[in-house]
Amino acid sequence: MDPVVLIDVDRCVGCYMCQRACALAQCIEINEVTRFAEVVRPEDCTGCMACERACPYNCIVVLSDETQVPVRAKVTLSRVRRYSSKRLVTGDPSWTVKRGAEEMMREGVGSLIIMNGTKIITETDVLEAWIAGKQDKPLIAFSKDAVTIEGKATVEEALRIMLERGIGHLPVLERGKLAGMISLRDLLRASSVTSPILGESIIPINPREKIEKYAIQVPVVGRVTNRELYYLLKERGLKATVVKDGELIGLISIRDLTKALGTGRSLDDMIEPRWVNPVSSQEQISRAIVIMMEHNIRHLPVIHGEEIRMLSIKEIAKHAVWIKAM
Ligand code: SF4
Ligand code: SF4
Known part of the structure; x- marks a missing residue:
């Protein structure tokens, strides 16, 4: 059965003890208008009964199957709302x-x-x-x-x-x-978030796997114009590719094209690459994920023997789903 949380509001004094006790699932909140406790996210309730135990006035009764708590906690911790950004960037439809x-x-x-x-x-x-x-x-x-x-x-x-x-x-x-x-x-x-209850990560990626498993072959180009890059990415269905100029290795991406448009550059201007230290395909994927998170980047050049390949967040994510589906 799904857990049911019954709250006797005639006795509730709005002391926040239940809200604090439900810090993991975050399904109980004190209503700012009524000042009584209420269940705002019933779908996230794990049935752990922490709120029932925490209430000093015995206002709460939880009906649940306690053996299901770890399974429910896993789902609760994998909700999109826990990882989404509250920052919304909006535009005016009449802007150019x-x-x-x-x-x-x-x-x-x-x-x-x-x-x-x-x-x-x-x-x-x-x-x-x-x-x-x-x-x-x-x-x-x-x-x-x-x-x-x-x-x-x-x-x-x-x-x-x-x-x-x-x-x-x-x-x-x-x-x-x-x-x-x-x-x-x-x-x-x-x-990379580990469930404190189950000791499992939500999307199963083996952090010790080598980068070579995820890196893809992409065209390695020299200096190109905005127009040339646009057609190259469109033709290959890519969001970025690798650029090499002498000893320098970098990336050029759809984000750089947007920047070129936003700064008033022309389609025939040369695009300015971002020079990035490549990683070796023999390193662990966990290292690449850390670099991408720290530097807020979605792609990395990868040295694979004599070749230069590219690692993207999308390729890592694709693989994660494939593991899950097995
Ligand atoms: S039973 Fe556990 S998860 Fe459900 S409301 Fe109470 S504290 Fe939150
Ligand atoms: S712990 Fe009990 S009294 Fe305090 S807010 Fe929650 S339900 Fe109300």
């Missing part, structure tokens, strides 16, 4: 595409939410408009219906949607209202 790119660049994001979360415009959309010479047209003309996810969905569900739809972000809804954003990077961060 170029203005939208400026905002993405200024805020360091790959998409803007418009029309109260019903529409979204991504870097790919603004770049398509740019290549078509429509950078001065309004954003709304290039936006798409937003694919959203409820905060109570699990990290695994979010990951599947992102990989199936080929998107890197999902607006998160709570009770039908826009409440946050979750990205592939957030999901990867979730993979």
